[in-house]
Amino acid sequence: MTMTATKSWVGLAVLALPCLLVSLDAEVLYLATPQLTADLRPTSVQLLWIMDSYVFVVAGALIAMGVLGDRIGRRRLLLAGAGAFGAASLLAAFATTPGQLIAARVLMGLAGASLMPSTLALIRTMFPDPRARTVALGVWSASFSLGGIAAPLIGGVLLTHFWWGSVFVLAVPAVLLLLTLGPFLLPESRDRSATGFDIAGALQSLAAVLLFVYGVKQLAASGWHSVPFLTIAASAALAVLFVRRQRRIPQPLLDLTIFRNRRTTVALIVNALSFFVHYGSQIGVAQYLQLALGLSPLQAGLWTLPSVLAYLAASFLGPLLTRWIPAGYVIATGLAAIATGLAIMAMGGLTNVITGAIVFSIGLAPAYILTTDLVVSTAPPARAGMAAALAETGCELGGALGIAVLGSLMVAVYRHAAAPALTAFGLPPDATFGEAVATAHTLPSRAGELLLAEAVPAYTSAFTTMAIAGAILATAVAAAAAIALRPARRSPATPTPRSTTLAEQAGSEVLAAVAPAESAARPAMPA
Incomplete structure (x- = not known):
């Protein structure tokens, strides 16, 4: 391994720090919510904004931040964003009113939006070899899982010995390490032809x-x-x-010519739909484990760890498989695994739900990593930040839509099945499953058992319907991906060129046969 290659892999470890920050922040805040609520006493609307304002701002600012990185330099934006994230985290940690905490979360969202596109664009620059880059993206994706695994332990320790704001202070050491090592280990790259924003x-x-x-x-x-x-x-x-x-x-701001590449467009759609079923099903799983099966929040959290570990392992499995199997087929197989996992979940019961979640995660990791690689790699190098931001925005929008659509489907099925029982026990017909369970615990034992005997099967039916709908969608997307992302056939009369264009070299090996017209539509630009 050359000195340059070694520096790139060490630099990749530095790039994993922002990913850990983002995943840790999302998880530990949920753990801190009870203490935070008792101390600041936010209203229900204020608490909703404390939890959601970060996500809103990140989703909205991703494209702008990705393009800004292309303009001013991805390393410069990454370091500036990390510094701002650390400062905003300190503001959140020492907030004394709900309004101050909401403002700090908004600032954290703006800073956080600069991190993901910058890291992906820098990986594109640091790893020009397609195989090495795909492995690097596996490491990048796995860092999110590590944050999810570490969050309950780290957050639990901090909240046991310190105040709720300590979960935000956690970001500061990681930011300082990134600011110290980043200038030496990360290269600078930007679109030198751009003159405005x-x-x-x-x-x-x-x-x-x-x-x-x-x-x-x-x-x-x-x-x-x-x-x-x-x-x-x-x-x-x-x-x-x-x-x-x-x-x-x-x-x-957004180079629309990127959509001329059919593979890139399909990859963006596959990415968004993968997170459509992911986010849409995860809320149902969490409620099913706690409300239908009666697990405590801690027990439910521990039962989700196997799927997190499965995602972590599969983050490296996908890149490995592309050495022998075209990446388009690996993506389609991953989507098929997502569909299989949802079908297993639909059978209900703790064993089936956990097994299905594991299979789902094994499929999600390679589908996400390889479609992200495809989008970032086939864009002109000068617009890598824009392409990375577009991929991440698709994930956010797909996830939000999945929560709305699949969540609404579950609500509709549950209300249709449970409405007569709810009204019989004095509840409104649109009462949620959580409200029904809470009410059952306040009723005399026999009455509570009767209410649960109606509400739990109704919710189980809604959960099954949601899982089946997700499985059908994932199956359809898998079939479409297998067709649209299959390797292009070379004509026997056309000799294989000794060297490839920059756009072709940037693609993963499944995309090595990008059509000449597509390559011409995306001229290479100096980074």
Whole structure:
């Protein structure tokens, strides 16, 4: 291994730090919620914004931050964003009012949005070899799982011995290490031909994504009424205006020519739909384990660890398989595993749900890593940050839509089955499963048992319906991916070139046969 290669792999360990930060932050905040609520006493609306404002801002700012990294330098943006993330974390840790904490979470979201596109774009620069880059993306993805595994232990220890704000202070040492090592181990890269930044387009994209995510979350929480639809309609109108603007200006925020590559477009769709079923099913799994099976939050959390470990192992399995199997077929197989996992979950019971979650995670890891590799690798090097941000935005939007659609499906099936029993026990027909379980625990033992005897099977039926619907969707996407991402056939009369174009070299080995017209549509630009 050369000195340059060694430096790249050591630099990859540095790039894993922001990923750990993001996954740790998401997990430990849930653990700190009881103490935080007792200390700051937020209203229900304020608590919702404390939990969700970070996600909203990250989803909305990803594209703008990815393009900003292309303009000013990905390493520069990564280090600046990490420093801002650490400072905002300290503000959150020492917040004395709910408003201060919400403001700090918004700042953390803006800083966090700069981390993911920058890390992915730098991996593209640091690992020009397709095989090495795919392995590097496996390490990058696995770091999220490590954060998820470490969060309950680290968060539990901190909350046992310190105040709730200590979970935010946790980010500071990692930020300091990144700021110390990053300038020496990470290369700088940017689009040297770009001379401006589309501020108006950035604001349009931010508003469009924020309104969309807010609308689908309201749809999931409140059901089908006018506010979510008006919000989503406004998001769609802004998105149309954004696209029209990008077509007209000389240096657009979003390079629409990336969609001329059919493989890239399909990869973006597959990525989004994978997280559609992932996020949409995870809420159902959590409620099923705790409310239907009666597990405590700690027990339910421990039972999710096998699927996290499976995702961690599969993060390296996908890149390994591409040495012998075209990546498009590995992606399709991963989607088929997602469908199989959901089908197993649909059978119900603790064993089936946990087994299904493990199979699901084994399929999700290679599907996510290889589609992300495809999107980032086939974009022009100068627009790597934009491509990375587009992939991550697709995950966020797909996940939000999955929660709304699959969550609404579960609610509809549950209410249809449970409404007569709910009204018989004095509950409104639209009462949630959680409300039914809570009410059952307050009733005399016999009455509580009768209510649960109606509510639990109704929720189990809703959970089964959701899992089957997700399995059908994943199966359809797997079939489409197998067709659309299959290796292109070379004509026997066409000799194999001794060297490839930069766009072809950037692709994973399944994409080594990108059509000449597609390559011409994406001219290589100096990084």
